[in-house]
Amino acid sequence: MNKGIVHLRINGEEREIAIAPNRLLLDALREDLGLTGSKRGCDDSSCGCCAVLINGVPMLSCVALAASYENCDITTVEGLGGPSDLDPVQEGYAEMGGAQCGYCTPGFMIATKALLDRNPNPTMEEIREALSGNLCRCTGYMQIYESVKYALEKRRAISAAAASGVRAPVVR
Amino acid sequence: MSLPAFRVLQPRTVDEACRMLAEHGAEAMVIAGGTDVIPNLQMKLFAPHVLVDIKLLRELSQIEFSPRGGLRIGATASLTHVLETPWLAEEFPVLSSAVATIAGPLQRNMGTIGGNLCLETRCRWYNQSYFWRQSLGGCLKKEGDVCHVAPGGKFCWAAWSGDSAPAFLALEAEIEIASVSGARRVPLRDFYKNDGKDRISLTRNELLTSVHVPARMAGRRGVYHKLRVRDSIDYPLAGVAVAMEVDASGICRDARVALSAVNPAPLLVRGAGEMLVGQKWSRELAERVAHAAIQTGKPLTTSASTPIYRRDIVRVFTRRALEEVWKNGQASS
Numbered sequence: 001m002n003k004g005i006v007h008l009r010i011n012g013e014e015r016e017i018a019i020a021p022n023r024l025l026l027d028a029l030r031e032d033l034g035l036t037g038s039k040r041g042c043d044d045s046s047c048g049c050c051a052v053l054i055n056g057v058p059m060l061s062c063v064a065l066a067a068s069y070e071n072c073d074i075t076t077v078e079g080l081g082g083p084s085d086l087d088p089v090q091e092g093y094a095e096m097g098g099a100q101c102g103y104c105t106p107g108f109m110i111a112t113k114a115l116l117d118r119n120p121n122p123t124m125e126e127i128r129e130a131l132s133g134n135l136c137r138c139t140g141y142m143q144i145y146e147s148v149k150y151a152l153e154k155r156r157a158i159s160a161a162a163a164s165g166v167r168a169p170v171v172r
Numbered sequence: 173m174s175l176p177a178f179r180v181l182q183p184r185t186v187d188e189a190c191r192m193l194a195e196h197g198a199e200a201m202v203i204a205g206g207t208d209v210i211p212n213l214q215m216k217l218f219a220p221h222v223l224v225d226i227k228l229l230r231e232l233s234q235i236e237f238s239p240r241g242g243l244r245i246g247a248t249a250s251l252t253h254v255l256e257t258p259w260l261a262e263e264f265p266v267l268s269s270a271v272a273t274i275a276g277p278l279q280r281n282m283g284t285i286g287g288n289l290c291l292e293t294r295c296r297w298y299n300q301s302y303f304w305r306q307s308l309g310g311c312l313k314k315e316g317d318v319c320h321v322a323p324g325g326k327f328c329w330a331a332w333s334g335d336s337a338p339a340f341l342a343l344e345a346e347i348e349i350a351s352v353s354g355a356r357r358v359p360l361r362d363f364y365k366n367d368g369k370d371r372i373s374l375t376r377n378e379l380l381t382s383v384h385v386p387a388r389m390a391g392r393r394g395v396y397h398k399l400r401v402r403d404s405i406d407y408p409l410a411g412v413a414v415a416m417e418v419d420a421s422g423i424c425r426d427a428r429v430a431l432s433a434v435n436p437a438p439l440l441v442r443g444a445g446e447m448l449v450g451q452k453w454s455r456e457l458a459e460r461v462a463h464a465a466i467q468t469g470k471p472l473t474t475s476a477s478t479p480i481y482r483r484d485i486v487r488v489f490t491r492r493a494l495e496e497v498w499k500n501g502q503a504s505s
Contacts, residue, residue, distance in 0.1 A: 001177045021223075022175040024210070043173060044211040046405060048278055057252075057281050063210040064282070065203075067180055068225050111278070132404035133276025 006067050010035070011079030021067050026050045028066035029076060037077035037106045041135070048134030051107040052076050058114040077106035080113060088154035089113050089147075098147030100138035108134050112148050116155060122148075173214035173301060180223045186350050186381060189226055193377040194352040196222045202379060203227075204248050205282035207275065208291055216302040217292070217314060232286070232381055235260065242387035247286025247380050251336075252277070254285060264385065266394025266415045270339035273398045276405040286380045289337055289347065289360075293330035293368045293436055294407060295321065295474040313369050321472045330368030330436060331474045333407045337364070337438035338430035339396055342415035343389045351378040364437035371436065392417050392426075393497045397489040399433075401476055408433035409475050410482040412465065412489040416448070416497050424448045424498070429461060429490060434469035434482055441468045441490070453498040455491075462490040 001020040008015050010033060017032045029035045029052070038061055041049030050062040053075035081087040089112045092098060099105040108131060115122055115130035122130065127148050136144060180203075181196075183189035193200055201220040203209045204227055212218060226232065232246035235257050243264065245254065254260060254271045261268040274280055274288060297311040297320045310316025313328045321329045337360065345360045360383070363373050374380060394415035400406035411432030417425040429444040444461050451457055471482040 001179075020177075021180040022178055024175070044214070045207050045279060046275075048276070051278055058278055059282050060207070060278050063206045065180060065206065065210070065223075065225070068182070068203075068206075068227055130277060133278035135405075 004067060006069075007071055008066070008069065009071070009073045011075055017066075019066055021065070023066045024062060025052070025064040025066040025069060025074075026061035029061060029074075035076050035078050039103055039106060041103065041107075046135075047104070048107040048111065049104050051110040051134065053110055053114055056114070056117065058111050075110070075113075077109055080109060087113065088151040088158065089116065091154060092147040092149075092151035093144075096147040096150050097143040098139065104134060104136045104138075108136065108144055112151060115148075116152055120152065120155065120159075122152070175210070175213050176216065176219045178213075178220055178223050180225050182225045182228055184228060186229060186231060186379065189224055189229065189379055190350050190352045190377070192222075192224050193379060196224070198376050200224055200376065202290075204284040204287050205250065205279075207279045207283045208287055212292055212299075215300065217298070226379070237263070237387075237390070239387055241384070242389070243385040244382050245285050246382050247289075248284050249286075251275075251280035251283050251285065251288065255280065263390040264339075264343065264392070264394070266342055266392070266396055266413050267336065267339045267385075269394070270335045270396035270398075270411075270413055273396060273400075273408075273411075274335045275407075279405075285336060285383060288334045289340070289363075289383060290372060290374065290380055291332075291334040293328075293371045294333040295328075295330035295368065296476070297321065297474075298330055321474055328368030328436065329472045329474055330371075331433050331471070332364065332371065332436055332438050333433055334438065335396065335398060335408055335411055335432060338411055338413035338432040339394070339415070340383060340385065341430040341438055341440050342394060342413045342428040343385045343392070344428070346384045347380055348382045348384065349374065349378050350381045351375075355381070357384070361440060364439075366435060366437035366439065368436040389415070395493050395496050397493050399477070399482065399485050399489070407475075409477045410434050410469070410471065410485050410489065412486060412493050414490070414493040414497050416494075418498060422452050422498075424451050429465060429493075431465060431469045431486060433475075434471040434486055439468055441465045448494075453495070455495075458491045458494045461494060462487040465490040 003018045039049040041047035045060050045063040051058050052061045089109050199221040203223045232248040234246045237243050298313045312319040319325050348357050392415045396413045398408045399410040413430045416427040427448040429441040432438045466487045469486045471479040
């Protein structure tokens with residue numbers, strides 16, 4: 001198969017890759033771009049481990065052809081934040097035991113990020129609905145919901161602090 | 173699982189898409205959201221040389237309503253777009269309650285209304301990897317000549333597994349189909365063939381472009397009930413859609429009941445409308461319509477649940493849906 005050049009904006013950075021037309025976005029991310037945060041779980045679009053944000057919307061990279069998303073903005077879990085600048089969502093999952101084996105965690109964090117960006121004050125029902133496409137076999141989901149609550153408290157604290165010009169307090 | 177080799181064409185207009193389909197015909201498949209097509213390609217259920225990716229056809233992504241033209245939803249409108257169109261839930265509750273049950277939120281962000289109306293039929297003997305299927309020598313729908321659901325039979329029972337189609341049937345929807353020889357409009361009920369192997373009346377060089385609901389259906393009460401293994405994500409094991417017009421004195425003026433996942437096609441329940449029109453709510457009437465529903469629904473062992481249970485749940489869901497709709501969303505049993 002002839003490879004073609006595809007342009008993607010990955011975590012804010014312009015990337016250009018030469019890939020075959022049947023290259024899945026998940027494989028392009030993991031193998032062509034070395035971003036192994038997104039995981040292949042079920043391989044048939046039913047678990048959410050491979051979720052990434054495409055133009056801000058959470059989608060499944062295991063059923064997306066990379067070439068179909070030419071010039072799109074893609075955010076993977078690596079794009080949320082690194083070890084020294086964790087996103088409140090990542091901090092929440094770390095603090096509240098939202099990750100056990102960790103395999104589903106990138107997908108959950110992407111779904112959480114998408115939820116909080118759209119709806120800064122979700123109800124418990126809205127949280128459950130937003131995460132209902134992601135499967136976790138370890139936690140029983142309660143710690144995950146606690147993690148989301150932590151993240152949204154932290155985001156509230158950050159925006160309140162920003163509004164008053166004070167540094168963000170640590171939320172526990 | 174790996175994907176077969178194919179080229180991807182990205183038309184910018186419906187005309188261009190139709191020309192591509194006319195040129196590549198049997199070798200081409202249409203892809204939009206990819207949530208149905210990609211897993212099927214990975215299982216080697218199809219081996220197209222060309223994928224016509226219609227995701228970028230903006231002209232097909234609109235959802236609009238006019239008092240004359242009624243509701244029109246373009247084929248590439250995402251399922252999330254349907255759910256997040258606020259007036260749609262008020263005017264066509266049966267449709268939004270059905271779409272809300274399709275897969276999970278991530279799939280709904282990708283999947284399209286056109287894709288859901290053209291979904292591949294599903295069966296436990298069919299939706300498996302190539303390796304798995306080969307160990308049985310295939311089935312009637314693919315690579316074999318024996319039906320493992322009804323051995324000895326020559327008919328494919330793979331179940332219709334879309335949730336939006338029964339809602340659209342209950343709303344008397346029509347679809348528009350484009351090809352190089354022009355557009356045609358057909359009632360949705362004539363689109364489905366009730367044959368698991370050859371599910372829809374759509375040739376390889378045609379494209380479903382939109383679905384239309386008559387304006388008079390706006391405001392009609394309705395609901396969709398769905399049985400599935402995991403309530404957050406799965407395909408239906410049985411589904412019942414009810415749309416009904418009830419006048420101020422509580423008399424049913426018009427009604428349709430449609431089923432999903434218990435036949436190779438989504439089907440309207442025969443005789444349901446005639447039983448309901450002119451009547452007031454009664455438990456006994458609902459039971460009679462529910463009985464008609466299980467005469468239309470003929471589930472076989474195509475999925476994870478047993479036919480007996482799925483048939484019984486069709487009866488229960490029909491009665492509950494009628495009660496809920498008639499009593500305007502108040503408690504059901």
